[in-house]
Amino acid sequence: MLIVFEGIDGSGKTTLSNRVAQALRQAGLRVRHVREGGQLASPVSESLRRFTRDPANLALTPMAELLLYAAREAQLLEEVTRPALATHELVITDRFFYTAEVLARWGRGMPESSVRPVLDACAGGLTPDHVFWIDVDPTIARARRKISKVLTPKPGAPSRKGLAGAGLQVRLRAGYRTLASESPGRWSLVENAGLPLDVLVTRLVQDILQLRQGLPLPASAAQAVPAPVLRSLGEAREHFLRRIDRWMDEEPALAAYHLARFDGEEVEARREQLATRCPELVAYSLAGLVTPAAWKLRRQLAEAAPVQTLGSLTDAAQGAPESWGLREGLLQRAPMEVAASLQGLDSEPAWALRERLFFSAAENVVASLQGLDSERAWALRLRWLSDAGGQDALGLERVARTACRSLKGLGSERAWQWRERAWSAAPDAVLRSLEGLDSPRAWQLREEHVARAPRAVLESLTGLEHPRAWALRETFGAQCEEALNSIEGLEGGAAWGLRTALADTWPSAAVRSLGPLETTARGIAFTERLLSQHPDDFALLRHSARCAPGPLPRFQHASA
Template sequence: MFIDFEGIDGSGKTTLSNLLAARLKRLGYRVAHAREGGELQAPAARRVRELTRDSRLLEMSPRTEFFLNLARDAQQLEEVVAPALRRGEVCITDRYLYSQLALSGGGRGLPMAELQPACELASQGLWPDLVVLVDVDPDLARWRKRLGKLQSARVSDGDSRKGLAGAGLAVRVRESFLEMARKDPQRWLILENNDVPLRVLEQRLVDAVVARLEGREIPVQRIVPAPAALPSEPVTAENVEEHFFRALDAVEVREPALAAWMVGGLPGLPAHQRRLGYAERFPALTARGLNGLDDEPAWTLREVLASTAPAEVASSLSGLTSPRAMMLRERLYAQAPSEVLNGLKRDGSPQAWALRERGIKDGRLADVLCGLEGVDGDESWVVREAGMQRKLYAEVARSLGGLTTARADALREVLLPHDRLAVLRGTTGLDTPLARGLREALADKALKLVLRSLTGLTTAESWALREKGAPLTKEALDSVDGLDDPSAWQLRVTHVSRWPSTAVSSLRGLPLGPYARALIDRALEANPGRLSVLRNAYAAVATARSLATAPARAARSEVDVTARVEVRG
């Protein structure tokens, strides 16, 4: 029997396919997994996969990518799948030719009618007896992928070629998979992996596959959890806190690490209390989740976690330039030099330069460069020249972020042949001839990075790029985070149905006025139980409330100081 697992990146298909292989072996079946442990078993296929993932190959066309992926699957078929089936084994694959149809057709937009004959040729007439589509909300899949990178210390991994297209690619690929399943219900089994514990999902999968192996029919195409109870009242901006934390309770039962990650960056007492509950079990995730928080509870928790998660605490200081932040960096440098140096962006203070000089003496020039973003002056250019001599092109490009001088653009021109993507990342928020030209050149090759580089811009060119990109991917809305501009509001309203969680997250930092409330309510009405929408809506609401009370707290603090001075006087 030939069983193929399909699904978008982060759906859980690799984990579930390996769990199924192990269970079937224990049940006495002879099993071959063509991607056991997540690694393609055919060496030539592994080499081809490296090519298709390499983000430096920007000129690779969708057709070239399709034929390379086709070659990978054809090699797997020749070397692993067909021999296993001839031996009478159950053969399991993690992706097969359906992935190429979904990616190149649904995702990249090539005509399906042109792709299918090529897939038939590559298959030699051998198609799976059962296709298990592991279906998941793309937002949830992205969170799980990000969490997996954090837990495996792969935070600095760059974008793959698929990643450069933006999060919308996964949405289109998922829709293509679902359409293929709809057309061939006898072959496809849809397994929902949104809100069921992994052990339960595994058992349901094993039961369904064993039924097929024993010649018993599966009664339904889609294996789904029991339907969640609908909210008894409409979810709105006013009550989203209650509904979000109720949903978070359910996440904590089945995926506690994900729950700890989801409260990261959320201000306010309810989120802080949750972080306290996670701190002992997940110190690193809890510490990293303090990023962007500058209130007293966050600082207290940093002090508590500094000894057990120094790198993550140092990372959480990014963007903070207070004396308190600098003192903590100085304490953490010996244990987390990379994170400390990376967190010095836009800080040209003597204390920051003292840490940079220490880093250079310790041989950490690359980290110093990464933390030099937005810093000008003679000292910074000496460091950049040293980076060029060492051929640290990507790091030098990052160090130029936020600089609009002719000298910065001249160096970007020099760096372009070495690393265009790094140069593009360093143009975020810049409206210069070079930045505009680079965006135009790379819009069809690295749409996600192009759109993100528009953050903060309100030029005619930036709005044209956003309007063109918004139907394709959510990053067009990411680039209007915190913008209170008529064009930004129009973009949010137009695309909230397609990208609801991103539309509401783009409100973070804005007052909770009538337009913001209406947009949040609209997104929640259409997605009352969708975790990503609940979380991002609550983040926007909690941040607005926190900002609204900050002046009052500051005023009270000033009154208290004045009173103490008067008493002492």
């Protein structure tokens, strides 16, 4: 029997499928999971997976991408899955050809007539006995992926798929919904929200055991949860914090993560409750905060979560007097993170720390020069590049990425020479380094590559009101909420026109784009209108809760 787990990135399918495989083995079944521990059992397939994820392969066309995804699954099928079906009672796979179909059709817009024949030929007539579609709100899925990165920081490049922007996961989810509706007897919907992991694992194990007995599963349907009626920002805040209180029992990591950038006495009480269970995520949630309570909690968490504590030194907290004592105390334990926390600082204390850290954390020291175009900054860059092997080293991915982080927002001729050398190794990083630049060379790069990397290009438009910036936003805004992120705080007619046009597609991004305008009468009215129309949009709910004036509701534990 072949069982497939499908779902968008961050849905939990990998965790669930591995836990289910373990539980079924404990029940006495011979089980083969072809992606045990998140690693594809075929080395060839794993190599193809790494290739398709590599953002250096920016120029991959949708058809080439489809063929690579199909090749990955075909190799796994012939090398591992078919042989396992002959020797095991149960074979479990995390992803099947459905992944390639959903990405090609709904993600990249390819027609079914081009996609299906390729995948049918690769499948060779094999059809899964059952597919469990693990469904979750893309906002929650994104948060879970971010939590994983906060807890286990991984150096290296971001995924190429991520260059399409947050909207890709929304489109992929719609694709899975369509495939599930076309084969209701073979597909089961599993909502991975609101239930503990152990409960979901038990239910899935019971379903699979029932399938092995030849018994059909009942038709699955999304649980009908009445949407809240939200008439004001204050009501949104209360509803959001009730959700946080539930998560404190069900999934405390999500609760801690979603408190990021919230302030107030009752939020502090929730952080205190979570600090011993989720120290890294509570430290992460302090990003930018400069209240006495925030500094006290940073000092408490510095020992257990030094990386995340230093990472919280952003915005107003970055150069605050209290930040220097924290850096000094953690200098030996986390030199790279201390260096990273100096990003963009041009003060004498920052330069002194850079000199002390250069030999132990050179890459992060250089990356911290973002936005600094002085001779002092360039002398440090050139010193680092010389140690790395000179100008030719910019063709190495790791060096290229560090260089581009350092060059973000710089339009000098020296910066452009570095970008040209770095392009072959890290094109996505070059595109991100264009943030705020308004020059012919910057516009040419953006317009040539926006179709392949819309997220990186749209993020580089932050604050720009050039006609070419508006043209790119209007063209790709329906696909990528990052178009709205790039107009935060802008209040002209073009900005309000874009917000209004995309508000129902990306309601939370539309509200987030208000920036300081969120407290104006027009901003409040705009937000409350969207709340009433999209009461079940959690990202919108969260941002609206941050906008709400007045005291926060008193903390009450979910089990009270």
